[in-house]
Amino acid sequence: MNRITKLFxxxxxxxxxxxxxxxxxxxxxxxxxxxxxxxxxxxxxxxGMPYSDPVADGETIQQSxxxxxxxxxxVAHLFEQLKDMRQTVSVPVLLMGYINPVxxxxxxxxxxxxxxxxxxxxxxxxxxxxxxxxxxxxIFEQYGLYNIxxxxxxxxxxxxxQIDAISKGFIYMVSSAxxxxxKTGISSDQETYFKRIEGMNLKNPRLIGxxxxxxxxxxxxxxSAAGAIIGSAFxxxxxxxxxxxxxxVGFVQSIKGKK
Amino acid sequence: xxxxxxxxxxxxYGDFGGAFIPEMLxxxxxxxxxxxxxxxxxPSFQEEFHALLKDYVGRPTPLFKAERLSAKYNTxxxxxxxxxxxxxxxxxxxxxxxxxxxxxxxxxxxxxxxGAGQHGVATATVCALMGMECIVYxxxxxxxxxxxxxxRMRMLGATVVAAQSGSKxxxxxxxxxxxxxxxNPVDTHYxxxxxxxxxxxxxxxxxxxxxxxxxxxSQLQEKEGxxxxxxxIACVGGGSNAAGAFYHFLDEPRTQLIAAEAAGQGVSTxxxxxxxxxxxxxxxxxxxxLLMQTEDGQVIEPYSISAGLDYPGIGPMHAxxxxxGRAKFYDITDEEALEAALECSMLEGIIPALESAxxxxxxxxxxxxxxxVVVVNLSGRGDKDLSTYQQRLKLND
Numbered sequence: 001m002n003r004i005t006k007l008f009x010x011x012x013x014x015x016x017x018x019x020x021x022x023x024x025x026x027x028x029x030x031x032x033x034x035x036x037x038x039x040x041x042x043x044x045x046x047x048g049m050p051y052s053d054p055v056a057d058g059e060t061i062q063q064s065x066x067x068x069x070x071x072x073x074x075v076a077h078l079f080e081q082l083k084d085m086r087q088t089v090s091v092p093v094l095l096m097g098y099i100n101p102v103x104x105x106x107x108x109x110x111x112x113x114x115x116x117x118x119x120x121x122x123x124x125x126x127x128x129x130x131x132x133x134x135x136x137x138x139i140f141e142q143y144g145l146y147n148i149x150x151x152x153x154x155x156x157x158x159x160x161x162q163i164d165a166i167s168k169g170f171i172y173m174v175s176s177a178x179x180x181x182x183k184t185g186i187s188s189d190q191e192t193y194f195k196r197i198e199g200m201n202l203k204n205p206r207l208i209g210x211x212x213x214x215x216x217x218x219x220x221x222x223x224s225a226a227g228a229i230i231g232s233a234f235x236x237x238x239x240x241x242x243x244x245x246x247x248x249v250g251f252v253q254s255i256k257g258k259k
Numbered sequence: 260x261x262x263x264x265x266x267x268x269x270x271x272y273g274d275f276g277g278a279f280i281p282e283m284l285x286x287x288x289x290x291x292x293x294x295x296x297x298x299x300x301x302p303s304f305q306e307e308f309h310a311l312l313k314d315y316v317g318r319p320t321p322l323f324k325a326e327r328l329s330a331k332y333n334t335x336x337x338x339x340x341x342x343x344x345x346x347x348x349x350x351x352x353x354x355x356x357x358x359x360x361x362x363x364x365x366x367x368x369x370x371x372x373x374g375a376g377q378h379g380v381a382t383a384t385v386c387a388l389m390g391m392e393c394i395v396y397x398x399x400x401x402x403x404x405x406x407x408x409x410x411r412m413r414m415l416g417a418t419v420v421a422a423q424s425g426s427k428x429x430x431x432x433x434x435x436x437x438x439x440x441x442x443n444p445v446d447t448h449y450x451x452x453x454x455x456x457x458x459x460x461x462x463x464x465x466x467x468x469x470x471x472x473x474x475x476x477s478q479l480q481e482k483e484g485x486x487x488x489x490x491x492i493a494c495v496g497g498g499s500n501a502a503g504a505f506y507h508f509l510d511e512p513r514t515q516l517i518a519a520e521a522a523g524q525g526v527s528t529x530x531x532x533x534x535x536x537x538x539x540x541x542x543x544x545x546x547x548x549l550l551m552q553t554e555d556g557q558v559i560e561p562y563s564i565s566a567g568l569d570y571p572g573i574g575p576m577h578a579x580x581x582x583x584g585r586a587k588f589y590d591i592t593d594e595e596a597l598e599a600a601l602e603c604s605m606l607e608g609i610i611p612a613l614e615s616a617x618x619x620x621x622x623x624x625x626x627x628x629x630x631x632v633v634v635v636n637l638s639g640r641g642d643k644d645l646s647t648y649q650q651r652l653k654l655n656d
Contacts, residue, residue, distance in 0.1 A: 052425060052557040053543060055437045056281040062424050074555040099279060100542045104556030125281035126542065130269075150282040154444050159285075174283060177444045 003092040003120045004146055004169035007043060008205045008226060015227025016218065016255055017044035017207055018234050019096065021064040022081070023073035024050075025238050030081045033238065034089050036245045040252025042091060043227065044207075046123065047082075049075060049097030056125045058181035060232040064239065075105045079113045086118035094148065096123040107136060111143040121146035121169055129166060137166075148172050153193045157200065164202040173197060173225060175210045181232025183211045186220045194224035218255050230255065264509040264576070264585060270458025273583060275549075275575035278457035279542045283441040287449075288545075290364065292459045298363045299356075299466060311355050312470060315388070316345045318352075320471075322478035322634070327606040334627035337488070338609065338637045339475055341500065348612065348639030349468060349500045350381035354450055356467030358385040361448035368392045368447040372436040374401055374429030374496075375566030376408025377639060378452030383417035393417040396435040398428035401566065408643065426560040429570055433544050453497025454574030457545030461502075461574050468503025475634055476507055489631040492517040493638065494617040495588075496532070496568035498577040500638035505586065515587065516580060517625070519617040520573075521563035522590035532561035533590040534573040535581045543571065548578040564593035564647065565613035567639070595620040597651050600641065612639030613647065 007015065020033045030047070037045050050065035050073050057065070085093065095114065102110050102124065114122070122145055127136065132147055140147050146169035151160050154177060163171060175190055176183055190211075197206065208221035209229030221228035234251065241247040270276050270292075280288055298304055312318040320340045329336045341349040354371075361369060369391050373379030379395040386393035395412055399421040402409055412419050425431040433451075440449045454461040454468075476486040491508055493501035495518040508514040523531035531537060534549050541550035543558055551559040551571040563569045573581075580586035591599075596613060599620035604610045611619060615638045627633050641648065649655055 053430065053434050055434050055544075056283060056441065058438070059424070066425065069557060076555070098542075100550070100552070100558075101556035103541060104539075104552065104554065125283075126279045126545070128278060128280065128285070131277065131279070152283050152286075154286040155282060156286070177283065178442050179283075179438045182442060 002144060002146060002169065004044070007092055008170060011043070011226065014218065014222030015043040015207060016252070017046055017227065017229040018042050018252065019046040019048055019229065019231035020238065021048040021050055021061065021068050021235055022078045023068040023071055024064045024235070025067070025241070027071040027073060029244065030078070031085065032244055033248060034085065036248035037252060038089050038091055040249040041256050041258055042252050044092045044094065045089070046094045046096050046229065049078060049095055049101060051098040051101060054098060056179055058179040058232060060181045060235050064235045075101050075110070079117060082117040092120045093118065094121045094123055095119050099124050099127045108139055111139050111145055114145055115143040119145065121148055123148045123172060125150060129163065133166065150174050151197070153177055160197070160200060160202070164204055167204045169204070170226065171202065171204045171206045172229070173206045173208045175208050175212070175221065178210055180210055184213050184217070185211065186217055191224070194221070198224050215255050215257060264580065266458065266462040272576045272579035274540065275547050275578040276458055276461060277547050278545055279547065280457045280545045281441070283444070284437065287440060287444055288457050294364065295360060295459050295463050298360050304359060304363065308356055308359055312352065316351050316355065317343060318470065319474040319478070320344060322475060322482065324482065325607050328603065328622065331606065332622045332627065333629050335632045336622070337632065337634045338607070339471060339504065339634055341471065341636060341638045342609070342611065342615070342640035346381045346384050347642060348377050348381070349471065349503060350378045350452060351384065352470055352503065353452065353464050353467045353499060354378070354381040354385045357448070357450045357463070358389050358391065361391070361450070362389065364448060366446055366448040368443065369450055370394045370396070370436050370439045370443070370447055371450045371452060372429065372432040373397050373452065374432065374569060375643065376401070376405040376412065377567060377643070379417070379419070380408055380411050380415070382450050382452070383412040383415035386417060387415045394439065395419050396422050396432040396439065398422045398426070398432045400427040401429065401432070405566065428560065430543070430558060430560070437544070453499040454502045454576055455497045455544055455546065455572060461546065461576055464499055465502040465506055465576060468499050469506035471500070471503035471636060472505065472507035475504070479632070479634070483632055487511045487514045488634040489513065490515045490517055490625065490627060490633045491636070492519060492618045492621050492633065493636040494519045494568060494614045495573060495577055496521065496570045496614065497572070498574040500636050502574060502576055504636040505580070509585070516585060517621055518577065518586050518588045519591045519621050520588055521565055521568035521617055522592045523562040523564070525592055526590050530562040532563040532569050532571070534571065535588045536590050538573070546575050548575040549573050549581070564596065565617065567612070567614040568617065589621050589624060591617040591620045600648065601652055609637070610641035611637055612641050613644045615639055
């Protein structure tokens with residue numbers, strides 16, 4: 001069974017998914033960050049594959065992408081860094097990135113490598129549903145990879161139903177009309193949107209992302225979903241950390257309420 | 260009209276095109292996709308569009324027989340004078356069309372990207388005309404390089420925002436404009452300045468620019484007794500003026516389509532923007548096309564002396580014209596463009612934009628026969644490039 005399915009089936013408390021840019025803050029830090037996230041008690045790790053033109057991302061993640069690229073990170077280097085990942089990391093791992101580097105690596109070769117190192121799913125925001133169905137779905141499924149789709153407050157109910165039908169694992173619910181890291185906190189409008197989606201009785205569980213930065217917003221979002229995703233707030237910590245391992249462990253524990 | 264080189268119902272030109280956009284942009288792009296054809300076809304739209312092109316932009320633009328250039332190259336050369344459009348370039352054909360679409364979509368705010376500032380000025384202009392709020396993203400480096408256009412946009416009431424991300428030039432300004440649209444999904448329309456971006460933008464922009472080749476046909480009929488030329492030459496950065504100049508000749512086998520790309524210092528120097536020579540298929544700014552990129556799929560910052568051709572991609576329609584062999588692509592260096600600009604100025608009394616000078620530089624490579632007809636799309640005027648001309652052509656000595 002895919003680790004993501006298992007996690008959602010067995011979870012007894014809100015699920016925390018944390019995003020970290022690969023090769024950030026330093027080229028060789030990827031596994032240090034993954035191991036520390038797991039040590040802190042994270043439920044899902046989302047590894048960002050840096051890209052020169054990340055249009056869905058705000059300033060914090062853009063800047064971390066650029067630093068990582070400047071330090072020489074590539075898709076090939078990332079797979080090399082992740083090759084022994086499953087010896088220490090047992091939680092589900094997603095790769096998040098943009099479609100172009102995947103196309104250049106070769107879609108099939110990319111999926112094969114994902115399966116080889118133990119990646120469970122992909123988040124590719126600029127891969128649209130129609131393209132996925134016609135060109136990618138069969139390959140992704142052959143390698144057991146879940147493709148995670150996004151929905152936003154502007155996504156129509158009909159389209160949400162289509163996305164729910166094609167999704168496996170969970171649906172990534174973008175909390176507001178924004179890029180990553182643009183807003184913090186949760187407004188009453190957003191709560192209305194969360195409740196609306198909750199009322200749709202989708203077959204897939206949902207994680208809420210964008211604007212989640214601390215325990216309060218994590219718990220608030222988790223009232224209307226299976227859990228939440230933290231990205232920019234964590235990348236900020238990575239950029240400033242002096243003791244990477246311990247600060248990551250402390251951050252995850254504080255969100256999960258284990259400190 | 261049903262060209263074989265037109266976009267298909269999936270938004271593709273052959274292997275290129277599509278709409279590779281994050282879900283956050285889907286509702287806006289889908290709204291546009293589902294409505295643009297009906298909006299454009301509506302008689303009230305056509306009436307308003309053509310009235311503005313005539314009385315505000317100054318269309319039709321002349322098709323001028325360049326006698327001295329013709330004598331020099333021993334053929335019949337015509338210049339399509341897009342440089343005489345209001346704001347100094349063809350860009351305004353598209354911004355007029357798109358702001359009328361925006362109005363009919365019920366949008367009251369406009370966002371745009373700009374490189375050298377020509378599209379930004381054309382957008383700020385129509386926003387002033389229509390009383391709409393206008394935000395233009397421009398790379399921080401371009402803001403420094405193109406101060407007069409920044410001042411023009413501000414005088415027209417636009418807010419110019421510096422794009423500080425990535426390489427701080429056109430591709431990053433485009434990223435920032437897309438991010439702005441993600442953050443303002445309800446009341447804002449994004450006016451893309453070229454035949455790039457997710458479907459339906461390449462097709463919509465090509466339709467608005469197609470007035471260029473529509474006029475060429477009737478003007479050629481009048482002057483040459485036939486409604487097609489043997490060659491149409493246009494420069495290609497993203498490719499909007501070329502799309503407009505080619506549009507009504509796409510299925511005319513007697514017309515050779517010639518695209519001039521910016522080779523910069525030369526295609527093999529590492530300082531170039533010649534995408535068909537250096538690019539591979541890839542996805543940028545919402546469509547699959549040819550793209551200058553690293554082996555890892557990171558977008559490469561291009562170089563050209565001409566800010567309007569300084570783009571790492573090319574419209575999907577042009578990628579298809581290239582791959583299918585329908586259009587022939589020439590790589591024109593900075594030096595060749597500068598020489599052609601000087602030649603056109605001295606022989607015809609017309610100072611072209613640096614972008615258009617790349618198209619003019621094709622004459623010497625074309626070997627057109629004495630009885631053939633060559634039309635060059637003179638997409639813009641050279642005022643904005645005077646400081647480059649002063650410096651590079653040593654006009655101060």
